[in-house]
Amino acid sequence: MSLAQILQQSGAIESMAKELGIDEQTARVGAGALLPAIVAGMGRSATGGSGSSDPLGGLGGLAGAILGGGGGGMLESVLAPKPTPTQQGNDILGSIFGSKDVSRSVAGEVAAMTGLDEGMLKKMLPILAMAVAGYLANRGSQGDTAGGNPLGGILGSIIGGLASR
Numbered sequence: 031m032s033l034a035q036i037l038q039q040s041g042a043i044e045s046m047a048k049e050l051g052i053d054e055q056t057a058r059v060g061a062g063a064l065l066p067a068i069v070a071g072m073g074r075s076a077t078g079g080s081g082s083s084d085p086l087g088g089l090g091g092l093a094g095a096i097l098g099g100g101g102g103g104m105l106e107s108v109l110a111p112k113p114t115p116t117q118q119g120n121d122i123l124g125s126i127f128g129s130k131d132v133s134r135s136v137a138g139e140v141a142a143m144t145g146l147d148e149g150m151l152k153k154m155l156p157i158l159a160m161a162v163a164g165y166l167a168n169r170g171s172q173g174d175t176a177g178g179n180p181l182g183g184i185l186g187s188i189i190g191g192l193a194s195r
Contacts, residue, residue, distance in 0.1 A: 034062050042161040045109050060154050063140040071126030105164025119156025
């Protein structure tokens with residue numbers, strides 16, 4: 031099952047649609063177009079620090095943003111009926127993209143590709159990042175790990191799934 035399907039089944043897409051005031055199909059299209067950039071950014075974070083002293087093998091900043099941001103509770107924040115507190119999502123985006131300019135660029139490219147509103151996509155990015163991170167943290171807490179790294183195995187399987195498309 032793809033990550034987009036998992037988020038759909040969890041209710042995250044429906045919740046995002048309601049929060050952003052868009053229909054569920056638009057949310058699905060936006061999420062589907064944004065997910066590859068988010069997962070690729072997480073993958074770069076997972077593999078980027080192999081030569082460093084980072085005990086999490088390159089995941090230090092990302093794992094800190096995810097686990098320090100409430101871990102699996104982030105998915106519940108997205109699913110809650112009240113507005114999602116997006117600071118955690120922005121922290122994750124900062125960790126995986128490095129700057130707000132890259133996030134803006136991703137939203138702009140997806141808008142040009144899909145015809146969706148760029149402003150809406152910018153609002154969707156941190157919520158989607160929180161949903162993905164919350165799902166990953168939940169999976170990591172269930173023992174789906176690689177080499178003791180709570181996120182590496184999960185990211186590896188997701189990135190592998192994207193590469194096989």
